[in-house]
Amino acid sequence: MELETDQVGHAGVVRVRGRLTMAAAGELKAAVDREVAAGRTLVVIDLAGTTFLDSSGLGALVGGLRSARAAGGDLRIAGVGPQVRTVLELTTMDRVLRPYASVEDAAGDGR
C-alpha cells in the first residue's frame, strides 16, 4: 500500500493506493492522526486507488473517525470501489462512513 497526503481547501486528504489491510492499517491511522494534530480536523480518505479492504483496514478508518471527531472534526471517505463498497454495506458500516462521490464533495461543507 502507498499513502499520499494532500490538501483540498481546509481538508487534509489521505490517498490510499493498493490494499488497505492489516499490514497497512497502522500506517493509515498514524497519517490521520498527523493531519488532525496539524489542525486539519476534516480528513478525507481518498479510496479511489484502494483495491481491497479488510477488517483491520475498516478498524483503522473508524479509529481515524474517532480521532477526528474527538478533535471536533470529521473523517470522510470518497471514491470507493466495488470491493470496498461491498465490505461497507455488508458490515453496515456505510451508515457510519458514508461514501462520498469525490474528494471535492467530501471536503465541500468543511469549515
Next chain:
Amino acid sequence: MRQQLVLRIIVTVTLVLGLNYVAWRWLESVNWSAWWIAVPLVIAETYSFLDVCLFGMTMWRAKQRPEPPAPAPDLTVDVFVTTYNEPVDLVMATAVAARDIRYPHRTWVLDDGSRPELAAAARAAGVGYIERSEDWVDRPRHAKAGNLNNALFVTEGEFLLILDADQIPDPAILDRTLGYFEDDRVALVQTPQFFTNVTEADPLGSQAPLFYGPIQQGKDGWNAAFFCGSNAVLRRDALMQLGIVGYVRETERSVRDALHASRRLLAQAQRTAPDPTQAAVLHEVQEAAAQALGALDAGEPLSDVTYAFQRRVDAISASVVAQDVASIRADLAAIAALPIGRDDEIGAVVVDEPALARLADRDWSPLGAIESVQALVRAVDVDRSAEAQAVMPVATLSVTEDMATAMRLHALGWRTVYHHESLAHGLAPEDLGTMMTQRLRWAQGTMQVMLKENPLGVRGLTVGQRLMYFATMWSYLSGFAALVYLAAPIIFLCFGVLPVTAWTVDFFARFIPFFLASQALFLVAARGVRTWRGQQYALALFPVWITAVWTAAANVWFGRPLGFAVTPKVRPDGSPSQWRLVWPQLLAMVLLVVAVVVGVVRAAMGLSWWVGTAVNIVWVVYDLVVLSVVVQALRYRGYAAPHAVAPGATD
C-alpha cells in the same frame, strides 16, 4: 534351454574377462602424466564394461514365451488410434484396419489436432472420434499422454489397444494378446514395432530387432518388459490405479512443498511485520503449517490434514477479525459519547456482529492480505486445479509417456508381458533429419525419467526391475564415451600422447579376450538377427545422445524447454543439405583420416612407436566403419522396394 545355458556361460566368461581388463586398466595402466585423456578413456571403458554387464544381466533370463492362451469371449476392448498432425488418409488407413480387428471391440480416433475433416472421415468409416475436452484449455496438454488420459475418461472398455497413427494392426492382434490377461496381475502386453517402408539394408537403423526381440525378452524374464507407446494392450484398471496413486502422491508432494516453503516465507514475513500483532498472527499460521507437516509425517490422511489446516487458518483469521470488531465497537462507542452533536446516525448504529463476522470469510480475511498466507491456503488443498484432470493415468512426467508408465505399473506390483510376434506394421522415418528428431525425443524422454524418477530409487521395484530400467537409461549415456573413443586415437596419432602406460602384451592379453567374448555374447544373444546397425548408431549418433542428456538435464534441473518436436510420419518436402545435421560426425571422420596420415608420417620419421601407431590405426578404422553409417544414411533417398521380414515370423 541348452541355448540359455550357453548364453549364461558366455555372459559369465565375458564379465570375468571384462572385470579382469577394467581392474587392470584402473590399477596398472592409466597414464597419469596425460590424465586429461587417460582418465576420460578409462572412465569411458568402465562405462562400456558396465553396459556389457547390464546387457549380460538382461540376457540371463531371456524369455521365449509359449503360445498365448485364447482370450475369454466377453472382454470389452477399446482400440485407440492416436494422432496429432498425421495426414487424414494415413490415420484412416489405420483406423479402418483397427475397426476390422476380429475380436469384438470399439475403435476410436484420438485426434489431438481436432480436425473436422478427420472427424467426418471417422464418422463415415463408423469409428469413434475423440478430441480434447474443454478442461484442457489453457492447461498443460502433456502431448500423447494427455491425449490418452483424455480418452480414458470418455470410454469404458476393460482393455485398451494403443496404436500410433501409422501402425496398421493385424486382424488377429487382440486374439493373440488378450489371453495373457487371464492372469489378473498382468497390466500390459507389448508387441514389437515393425516397419514396412524400410529396405533390407535399413540405412537409418529403423528396425530395432535386438530391442524388439532379445532385449525385451530379457527384460520380460525379469518382469520388466516395458511399454513402447504403441502396439500394446493395457488393462484399464491398472492404469486407473496408477492415476489415483499418482494423484495422491502428487497432491501430497505439492502440499508438502507448499507447507515447507511457507514456513520459510512466514518466518521472513514475521521479521518484516509492521507491528507485533501481525507478527504474532504470522507466527500462529507458521505453527499451523508445522503441525500440518507433522501430521503428514505421522501418516495422517491428506484430506484430514489439509482440512484441519484450513480450519485452523480460518480460526486465526476469525480471531483477528474479532479483535478488529472489538476495537471498532470501542471507537464507535467513544464517538457516540462525544459531547459535540452531529447530524449522523452513529448514536443509533447498533454494531451488527454477524455482519462484521463475515469479514472472516476466505476472500476478505485479514490473513488474505498477507500474500504468503494466501498462496499457502490455496496450495494446501486437494483439487489439483492446475491440471485438466485430477487423475492422470498415463504418466506425464516425461515426453515419452511409455517408459514412465510401465515403471510405475511395475512399482505397484503389476506384471507385464512382451509378446514376440509382429501384429502391427508401421512407417519409419524416411530421412535422416526426421530419424534424428525421433531418436532425440526418445533419448530425452528416457533421460527425463532417469533424472526425475531414477529407477534405482523407485520403491516397489525388484532389484532386477531397477537394473532393467537403469540399463536402458545407461545406454543413452553412450555419447560421452563415443567422444572419448573418437578423440583418444586422434590425440595419440597426432601428438604422441599415450592414454595408457603401454600397449604391451599385458594389454593385449587382457583386452582381446574381453573384446572377443563380448562380441560373442552379442552374436549368441541376438540369435541371428542383425544388430550391427544398432551398434553403429549407438556410437554414430553421439551428438544426438549428448544433446539429449544436456537438454533433459537443463529441463529437469532448470526448467528449460526441451525444444520438443513430434515425429513427422511422412517425409518433409525437400530436405536440403542434410549433411548439416551430421557435421560433427563428418568432422570426426575427417579428423580421423588426417590423424592416420599424421600418425604414419610420425612413425616413418621415428617420432612414435610402431605398435602404438598400429593399434591406433586399427582403432581409427573401427571408428570410421562405425561412422560410415552416417554417409549411407545421407545417401538414402527413402523407401522404394517392398521387402522385409517381420520379427517372430522366422521363429
